[in-house]
Amino acid sequence: MRRSGRRSRDPKVERLSHVQLFSACSTRDLSRIAALVEEVEVPAGRVLIRQGDPGREAFVISEGRAKATIRGKGTAKLGPGECFGEMALLKPAPRSATVTAESDMRLLVLGSREFSTLIEDVPSVARRVMEALAERLREAERVQPYH
Numbered sequence: 001m002r003r004s005g006r007r008s009r010d011p012k013v014e015r016l017s018h019v020q021l022f023s024a025c026s027t028r029d030l031s032r033i034a035a036l037v038e039e040v041e042v043p044a045g046r047v048l049i050r051q052g053d054p055g056r057e058a059f060v061i062s063e064g065r066a067k068a069t070i071r072g073k074g075t076a077k078l079g080p081g082e083c084f085g086e087m088a089l090l091k092p093a094p095r096s097a098t099v100t101a102e103s104d105m106r107l108l109v110l111g112s113r114e115f116s117t118l119i120e121d122v123p124s125v126a127r128r129v130m131e132a133l134a135e136r137l138r139e140a141e142r143v144q145p146y147h
Contacts, residue, residue: 010031010034011062012037012108015062015080015081016030016033016034016108017030019082019083020135021058021083021086021132021133021136022128022132024132025125025128025129029124029128032118032121033110033118034108036114036117037060037108037109037110037114038108039062039106039107039108039109040109041107042064042104042107043101044103045100045101046100046101047099048066048100048101049084049097049098051070051094051096051098052094052095054093055085055087055094056092056112057085057089057110057112058084058085058086058089058109058110058115059084059085059099059110060081060082060108060109061078061079061080061081061082061083061107062105062107062108063080063104063105063106064079064080064101064103064104064105065077065078065079065105066079066102067102068084068097068098068099069097069098070096070097072098076097077102084097085099088112089110089112089115092112
């Protein structure tokens, strides 16, 4: 992996380089993505996304922890470097889970409009993101195969 050679003084670029969704992107591409994300802080207990609500952005956890539930069940823990809501970048649709901050958090937020601009300007990012999403789908199928 090229990750070990990727060093940046920009903490956003550094954080994005460790996110599976963007792991195949070059440092230059990561810098472009970093310029488009907004850094936000949220308190513990805040609902970040709610299942069924429309999705318009993706989140990268920079600091803190969150939990994801589907229909109030099956908690998945999320921590630094993890991304959620990324399907909204490709096509607006209802959220598939509810994600709640378990601690105070710092998040990087990428809106679907900014992402669309990015992939129009840098088509290689779209290919790399689609590859990462395909890998995440394969992983999900291994964990919970179709019957």
